Amino acid sequence: MSxxxxxxxxxxxxxxxxxxxxxxxxxxxxxxxxxxxxxxxxSWDVLAGYTGYLNFGHGAFFxxxxxxxxxxxxxxxxxxxxxxxxxxxxxxxxxxxxxxxxLRLKGAYFAIATWALSRAIQQVALVMDIxxxxxxxxxxxxxxxxxxYYLMLGVVAAIFALYWFLLEKAPFGLKVKAIREDDQSxxxxxxxxxxxxxxxxxxxxxxxxxxxxxxxYWITYIDPASVLGDLVTDQAVVMAVFGGLGTLIGPAIGAxxxxxxxxxxxxxxxxxxxxxxxxxxxxxAASVVFxxxxxxxxxxxxLQTRNAVKQKPVPQEKIDKGVHHV
Amino acid sequence: MELLPxxxxxxxxxxxxxxxxxxxxxxxxxxxHIIDFAVGEWIMLGAFLGYYLNLWSVLDxxxxxxxxxxxxxxxxxxxxxxxxRVISGKKGNPVLMxxxxxxxxxxMFRGAALTGFGFYSHSIPSAISQDSFFIEMGSVxxxxxxxxxxxxxxxxxxxxxxxxxxxxxDFGRAVRALSQHREASGLMGIxxxxxxxxxxxxxxxxxxxxxxxxxxxxxLNAQMGGEYTILAFFIVVxxxxxxxxxxxxxxxxxxxxxxxxxxxxxxxxxxxxxxxxLFTILLISPKGLFGRGV
Numbered sequence: 101m102s103x104x105x106x107x108x109x110x111x112x113x114x115x116x117x118x119x120x121x122x123x124x125x126x127x128x129x130x131x132x133x134x135x136x137x138x139x140x141x142x143s144w145d146v147l148a149g150y151t152g153y154l155n156f157g158h159g160a161f162f163x164x165x166x167x168x169x170x171x172x173x174x175x176x177x178x179x180x181x182x183x184x185x186x187x188x189x190x191x192x193x194x195x196x197x198x199x200x201x202x203l204r205l206k207g208a209y210f211a212i213a214t215w216a217l218s219r220a221i222q223q224v225a226l227v228m229d230i231x232x233x234x235x236x237x238x239x240x241x242x243x244x245x246x247x248x249y250y251l252m253l254g255v256v257a258a259i260f261a262l263y264w265f266l267l268e269k270a271p272f273g274l275k276v277k278a279i280r281e282d283d284q285s286x287x288x289x290x291x292x293x294x295x296x297x298x299x300x301x302x303x304x305x306x307x308x309x310x311x312x313x314x315x316x317y318w319i320t321y322i323d324p325a326s327v328l329g330d331l332v333t334d335q336a337v338v339m340a341v342f343g344g345l346g347t348l349i350g351p352a353i354g355a356x357x358x359x360x361x362x363x364x365x366x367x368x369x370x371x372x373x374x375x376x377x378x379x380x381x382x383x384x385a386a387s388v389v390f391x392x393x394x395x396x397x398x399x400x401x402x403l404q405t406r407n408a409v410k411q412k413p414v415p416q417e418k419i420d421k422g423v424h425h426v
Numbered sequence: 427m428e429l430l431p432x433x434x435x436x437x438x439x440x441x442x443x444x445x446x447x448x449x450x451x452x453x454x455x456x457x458x459h460i461i462d463f464a465v466g467e468w469i470m471l472g473a474f475l476g477y478y479l480n481l482w483s484v485l486d487x488x489x490x491x492x493x494x495x496x497x498x499x500x501x502x503x504x505x506x507x508x509x510x511r512v513i514s515g516k517k518g519n520p521v522l523m524x525x526x527x528x529x530x531x532x533x534m535f536r537g538a539a540l541t542g543f544g545f546y547s548h549s550i551p552s553a554i555s556q557d558s559f560f561i562e563m564g565s566v567x568x569x570x571x572x573x574x575x576x577x578x579x580x581x582x583x584x585x586x587x588x589x590x591x592x593x594x595x596d597f598g599r600a601v602r603a604l605s606q607h608r609e610a611s612g613l614m615g616i617x618x619x620x621x622x623x624x625x626x627x628x629x630x631x632x633x634x635x636x637x638x639x640x641x642x643x644x645x646l647n648a649q650m651g652g653e654y655t656i657l658a659f660f661i662v663v664x665x666x667x668x669x670x671x672x673x674x675x676x677x678x679x680x681x682x683x684x685x686x687x688x689x690x691x692x693x694x695x696x697x698x699x700x701x702x703x704l705f706t707i708l709l710i711s712p713k714g715l716f717g718r719g720v
Contacts, residue, residue, distance in 0.1 A: 201709035208461040212659040220701040227694040377537025384530025
């Protein structure tokens with residue numbers, strides 16, 4: 101366990117040093133966006149992997165955070181840091197509204213309803229005047245790549261730490277997993293499944309909204325296609341499923357691999373952008389069939405088996421004497 | 427007010443077509459307990475096959491329907507074992523995996539269609555596309571395009587055939603038994619795998635055929651799938667998951683909602699209204715309008 105922590109802290113320290121090593125803003129931008137995708141993939145996985153409810157409208161929460169920030173900054177003239185909490189709040193409120201009727205039901209209803217919700221919000225953002233319709237919105241510019249790098253890193257690290265604590269260390273994680281495995285038994289132990297699932301949904305939505313806010317201020321231009329489009333959801337799903345559902349490390353690894361692949365793909369094969377959708381879909385379908393536990397789940401399962409094999413067998417005499425431990 | 431009869435007739439004509447989408451979808455859910463996110467993509471692929479066959483053979487799309495049904499029924503029959511393998515897996519959460527799997531399939535189909543067919547919208551011309559007949563009663567004036575009427579007749583015919591098959595044949599009895607109780611039906615000698623394959627084939631074939639009808643009434647393009655997936659979900663949830671008898675009513679209701687938004691309100695808010703109704707139904711009566719879903 102301690103080796104795992106050390107590795108995490110070391111990689112965080114290495115990431116802190118990145119802007120002083122890499123001065124090329126293009127590469128810094130790629131790393132910043134990779135970190136953003138780590139945040140989006142783990143926040144999707146909190147609901148999907150830990151509670152078993154698939155949010156096929158993850159992009160709606162990202163977009164609502166982005167649009168809330170843009171509207172508050174442009175119309176009310178608020179500063180970014182004042183608007184940031186409201187982006188999280190808006191996403192959380194949307195989660196409560198969408199979650200109350202659907203989280204009582206089976207996962208299929210939830211998947212459908214969130215998907216329909218994201219489509220509906222997309223359509224509304226396209227026709228409303230206040231959001232600029234298909235033209236999108238421009239935010240006040242603040243061109244400091246280092247600032248956004250540290251902000252993104254800090255926020256995603258905080259999200260990761262919060263999830264780690266709540267889901268792997270605190271009783272909340274046990275409650276969530278108990279409900280995922282068997283909600284009837286969990287209910288008989290006095291847990292309220294709908295309330296706990298709603299908490300998990302909020303836990304997934306609020307950070308997504310905040311990431312949307314940072315994205316909007318960073319890129320300075322948002323439109324329905326870029327922040328509310330299906331691609332946000334599609335990519336978060338691929339990353340989490342490919343990396344390994346129900347863990348925090350898995351989706352993070354998946355996010356890095358898929359994002360780097362996407363960057364490479366769009367840089368060299370930009371004429372075939374729609375091919376990217378085929379690849380995303382293919383990776384999802386193939387992961388489900390061949391890697392049901394994802395990349396990380398498969399690797400860690402393999403390592404566990406190998407370590408178990410490495411352990412020396414108990415000598416026969418000791419078993420005869422009734423001593424089972426070595 | 428003079429538009430009210432027209433709006434109602436339009437809504438019922440559109441709603442009729444949705445019945446065929448939702449019946450196949452509901453059937454597949456009843457038998458395999460799978461929510462297929464690719465339903466809209468099957469519609470889209472069917473529409474494109476109809477479009478190209480029509481270009482190539484210059485036959486009327488309504489004559490091409492059986493061929494398209496056959497092609498896609500075979501595809502569905504062949505793909506089903508893979509879907510079955512995913513949803514009956516021992517590891518993890520099979521229902522969840524089924525959803526993720528069909529979501530991936532849908533993405534693949536959409537990407538493939540965009541790559542192969544491009545972004546343009548087409549339509550499939552039928553011999554009767556241009557004509558319509560009029561009903562005039564005093565100040566009330568209703569236009570009914572022949573092609574929409576043909577679409578409604580097609581929907582009614584399909585519904586009646588399916589009703590007959592499900593109620594009167596051995597195959598239909600097996601399908602109903604399977605959706606009632608999987609294990610017990612297995613003990614009665616019903617081959618769950620084979621029946622599921624047939625049902626999935628029928629569902630895919632029906633969706634593809636309906637795609638051709640939609641393509642000849644409205645337009646078709648590679649991105650149309652998502653919209654029809656939402657509409658199919660909407661009908662099935664409103665009717666109650668797996669409750670076939672509720673499907674026509676829910677479909678007509680959806681058609682009416684769409685046509686009223688189109689005529690009286692802003693059609694851009696149709697999806698929001700559809701979502702609002704879905705949401706209210708889930709809040710009040712999650713088992714559908716009739717409380718008969720599973």
